[in-house]
Amino acid sequence: MKIVAIANQKGGVGKTTTAVNLSAALAATCRRVLLIDLDAQGNATSCLTIKHQFSANSYTLLMQQNTLSQVIIPTRIPDLFLVPAVPDLAALDIELATQMEKEKRLHYVLKGEERPKIQEGEKQTYDYVFLDCPPGLGLTVLNALVAADAVIVPMQCDFFSLQGLVQLFSTVQRVKKNFNSHLCFCGIVFTMFEPRNNLNLQIAQDVESHFHDLVFKTKIPRNVRVREAPSYGKPVLLYDLQCSSSLAYIDLAKEFLRREKES
């Protein structure tokens, strides 16, 4: 079971879209995938379900009110399972502030004795667990980085994102040093890419020349279908399989699996 955090402290860079569609594309290749929505805004949750009330969710999981098997729900994609998020999650930093090992809650849930169970008596694990992180670098993101084996960083090709990338790298180095020595970078993926935009091209080139193979070759193009999909409670892969972004997410999943094989 490989745990991958989808993180970038900047908001609106395509973390959730990448988490949802990469998970969906991998589930379509018969990998068992669990997506844990760690953002109080619950955007990944609304991309995968039309339900809104979840008494068992990622907040109750991190507060140890529920076990992992109690908070997992199926999605309309076979092999893709979800731990939904609710707005309560926004209070997690405050509620855990005085707790011991507050940064290891998710780690213990995922690596601990308790394994996800689909049916009583039947122990099932997942090939991949994706963690859709909120923006910022708060306690929830720290929990994700402590629990994860690898980080995928979605980024838009603009100047502020470039600055954010440097900050995220130093955060990951600090987490590696202090909490999770085997955390590694899986890759940077360019989202909302516009190949005809010179600034996009320039920044992509700069990042590639600095980070080389850490950058996924697959770039996700900007496409209005991606924005439309969540209002139907669907990942864009289900909403319009043939649009440029869906095809790119399928390519990204293939590239991800290729890298997994090589590593």
Ligand SMILES: Nc1ncnc2c1ncn2[C@@H]1O[C@H](COP(=O)(O)OP(=O)(O)O)[C@@H](O)[C@H]1O
């Ligand atoms: N490839 C894309 N083309 C067009 N819009 C996109 C694309 N990727 C993401 N978006 C839109 O950009 C906004 C932010 O994306 P989101 O995945 O929610 O970012 P984050 O999780 O980092 O905040 C959303 O409205 C989403 O639909």
Ligand SMILES: [Mg+2]
């Ligand atoms: Mg998000």
